[in-house]
Amino acid sequence: MVRVNKRRVGGWLPSDPELLRKWVVKLLSKPVADPSDYVQPIQDLQNLVATTPSLQISTQAMFTEAYVYDPDDPTGAPALTSWQQFLGVLNNIMTIAPEFIVDRKGEAQGLVGFPINALLDWPMGTISGYSTFSSDLFNRQFQKVLHYWGQFLTTEKSRYVLNTSDPNADPPSIAWLSDAAKKQMVAVACQPSNNSPDCLSKPFEDIFQVPDPNDCDYLGFTSWDDFFTREFQPDVRPVGDSVVVNACESAPLQYKTDVRLSHQFWLKGQPYSLENLLNFDPLAAQFNGGTVYQAFLSALSYHRWHSPVDGVIQKAFVVNGSYYLENMSEGVYGSDPDPSAPNASQPFITSVATRAVIFIEAKNSAIGLMVFVAVGMAEVSSCEITVSAGDTVNRGDQLGMFHFGGSTHCLVFRPDVSLKFHVPVTNQPNLDATNVAVKSNLATLT
Numbered sequence: 120m121v122r123v124n125k126r127r128v129g130g131w132l133p134s135d136p137e138l139l140r141k142w143v144v145k146l147l148s149k150p151v152a153d154p155s156d157y158v159q160p161i162q163d164l165q166n167l168v169a170t171t172p173s174l175q176i177s178t179q180a181m182f183t184e185a186y187v188y189d190p191d192d193p194t195g196a197p198a199l200t201s202w203q204q205f206l207g208v209l210n211n212i213m214t215i216a217p218e219f220i221v222d223r224k225g226e227a228q229g230l231v232g233f234p235i236n237a238l239l240d241w242p243m244g245t246i247s248g249y250s251t252f253s254s255d256l257f258n259r260q261f262q263k264v265l266h267y268w269g270q271f272l273t274t275e276k277s278r279y280v281l282n283t284s285d286p287n288a289d290p291p292s293i294a295w296l297s298d299a300a301k302k303q304m305v306a307v308a309c310q311p312s313n314n315s316p317d318c319l320s321k322p323f324e325d326i327f328q329v330p331d332p333n334d335c336d337y338l339g340f341t342s343w344d345d346f347f348t349r350e351f352q353p354d355v356r357p358v359g360d361s362v363v364v365n366a367c368e369s370a371p372l373q374y375k376t377d378v379r380l381s382h383q384f385w386l387k388g389q390p391y392s393l394e395n396l397l398n399f400d401p402l403a404a405q406f407n408g409g410t411v412y413q414a415f416l417s418a419l420s421y422h423r424w425h426s427p428v429d430g431v432i433q434k435a436f437v438v439n440g441s442y443y444l445e446n447m448s449e450g451v452y453g454s455d456p457d458p459s460a461p462n463a464s465q466p467f468i469t470s471v472a473t474r475a476v477i478f479i480e481a482k483n484s485a486i487g488l489m490v491f492v493a494v495g496m497a498e499v500s501s502c503e504i505t506v507s508a509g510d511t512v513n514r515g516d517q518l519g520m521f522h523f524g525g526s527t528h529c530l531v532f533r534p535d536v537s538l539k540f541h542v543p544v545t546n547q548p549n550l551d552a553t554n555v556a557v558k559s560n561l562a563t564l565t
Contacts, residue, residue, distance in 0.1 A: 138290050139237055142220065143199065143208075145288060146238075151207035160263040161210050167260050168202065173250070174257055178202040180247035188241065199238055208238060213268050216280040216343040217523070218292040219300050233496075235265075236443070243443040252444040253471075261442055262473075269344075269501050272523045277343035282336045295346065296338060307419040308355075308368075311556035326355055348422055348520050351557075358515035359560035361541065362483055363428055366491055366518070366561075367528050368421040369414035370552035371544035373466075377534070380407035395470035396492060396529065398438045402478055405488055408534035412544070412562075413466065415527040417554060423520040424493055425558055426479065426512040427530055428486060433478040435504045435518075440473040442495075466548070469494050469529055475502035477518055485564050489532050491518060496526040515558040530561075538562040 154165065168174045179202045186200050199205050212234050242248045251257055271277055285292045293300055301323035308326050309318035324332055328350045331339025340346040358364060375391055380403065382392040391411045397403040416422060475493040493502050501522035506512060532538065540562045542555045555561070 138220065138222070139240065141289050142218075143237055145290075146208050146211060146234075147199075147204075149211055152210055154203075154206070157206065157210045158213050158267055160260070160267045161206060161213070164260045164264055165206055167256065171256065174254060177247040177250040177254075181242040181245045181251055184245035184247055185241040188245070199242070205238060209235065209264070213264075213271060214276070216272060216277040218280055218285075219295050219297075220290050221293050221299070222290065239443050249444065252441050258441050259439070262439065265442065266501075269523055272343045272347075273345075274342055278337055278340060278346065280343065281338075281340060281346055304419045307417055307554065308351075308421075310554040311368075311559065326352060328352055344522055347523055350423065351421060356556055356558045358513075358558045361560035361563050362486065363530070363538065363562040364425075364514045365414075365542070365555050365557050365559050366425055366427040366530060367414065367416055367423075367493075368554055368557040369416050369528065370554050371540075371542050371549065372413045372415055372527070372552065373546060373548045374410060374412040374540060374544055375546055376410045377408050378406070378411050378531075380404060391466060391529075392470050393531070396474075396531070397476055397490065398436075400434070400476070400478075402434070402488065406490070406531050406533055410532045410534075410536065410538060412530045412532075412538075412540070413469070413527060414544075414552075414555070416521070420554060421557060422522075423557075424475075424491065424518040424528065426514055426516045426518055427491060427561065428479055428489060429482040429513050430479045430489075430511075431482075432506050432508050432510045432512060433480050433488065434508055435475070435477045435506055437502050437504065438474050438476060440495075441468075441471045442473065444468065444471050468496060468527070472496060472526075473502060475504050475519055477504065477506065479512065483564075486536055487533060489530065489536075492529040492531065493519065493521065494527045494529065495521065537565045539565045 154162070157165065168178050182200050182202060182205065199208065215234070217234060236243075239248070243252060280292075281295045284294045284297065305321060305323055305326055306314065306319060309315065312318045323329075324338075329338040329340070330345075331337075337346075340349070356368075378391045378393055380393045381395075382390040393403050393406050393409070393411075396411075397406070469492065473495040477491045477493075478488060479491065480488050495502055502519065503522060504519040506516075506518050512518070541560045543549075543552065
């Protein structure tokens with residue numbers, strides 16, 4: 120069987136599958152606690168699976184399927200082979216923060232921004248993985264595990280990765296606030312300027328706000344999450360003058376017109392289903408036949424959301440969904456399997472993943488009601504909304520943020536809204552796009 124090596128969009132996982140496997144092997148080399156000493160949410164997850172026959176079968180079967188898929192491939196064979204082994208490593212992850220991975224020459228190789236996703240990279244793409252991660256019972260308990268880890272990432276203990284390197288590990292890692300790592304984050308921030316020399320020469324501190332420039336260890340960041348949700352300097356991302364501006368620092372994926380209210384979103388073509396995307400809200404019917412624009416976020420970029428229009432917040436809520444569910448056509452039995460799942464499943468996950476839904480009544484009556492949807496992928500379980508119904512917002516005002524992860528987002532417009540996009544995007548998915556600046560011109564009316 121030929122394994123396809125798709126590029127891992129957004130840099131959430133290393134692009135080299137062998138490097139990723141070595142990282143998982145490194146985790147396996149660390150001592151694990153006795154199951155009776157697991158943190159409480161993982162004990163509860165273990166008990167749920169043990170007392171639910173269908174989950175007991177599917178959780179083990181997804182690791183078996185992943186291994187049987189291609190056990191002899193040295194760059195892709197999964198390092199984990201059982202559910203119990205996964206639980207032990209998962210428990211260890213509860214006290215670690217995402218690492219910045221490099222090769223032996225010190226060149227960045229992506230990072231394990233999604234360490235749990237790294238463990239499930241192939242199991243989640245199996246039939247049994249689909250069964251496991253489509254279980255609402257399983258997802259609600261797994262949500263508690265992710266919340267527990269998220270709490271750790273808001274503590275001072277989590278910021279050790281900001282100034283700690285591990286050059287002798289396999290694979291090696293560098294500190295997030297090392298010169299090499301900051302240089303790459305600057306490079307990602309410079310993508311919207313086509314990597315202009317003037318932008319690339321700027322110090323990290325000129326692009327991003329740092330709480331305490333005199334703090335040589337952490338630049339004043341109090342936790343991993345504090346660093347992850349860092350803000351741009353005030354003058355770095357000015358607000359554009361178009362009627363619709365870019366809501367996230369993100370790479371355009373695609374736009375679709377004449378989107379149906381209800382569709383079979385699990386099909387290979389991954390059509391949008393507005394009812395599912397908007398959680399069957401009564402307002403969803405107004406968007407039948409409308410337009411959906413989608414773009415994805417980079418691991419090294421900026422993770423706050425901003426209003427694309429001037430207007431008033433009508434509704435704002437978080438939908439509890441799945442965390443590691445991907446479209447079956449992108450799984451290990453598909454014709455072109457996606458090892459970087461759920462990257463190629465981005466349209467599909469808009470209907471199933473945890474997401475924040477914000478309805479905005481635009482001041483411009485030609486736009487009227489529109490929707491911003493922030494979609495969490497993998498362990499991006501925390502979508503924080505910072506506005507409420509009744510709030511007036513201007514283009515570029517903050518709507519919320521992703522914590523300890525980033526992902527993808529959508530803008531949804533009614534069928535009578537005709538838009539001309541001013542960014543490189545078509546009605547076909549583009550997984551090789553680069554970032555467009557947040558708050559910059561996105562679209563005008565036609």
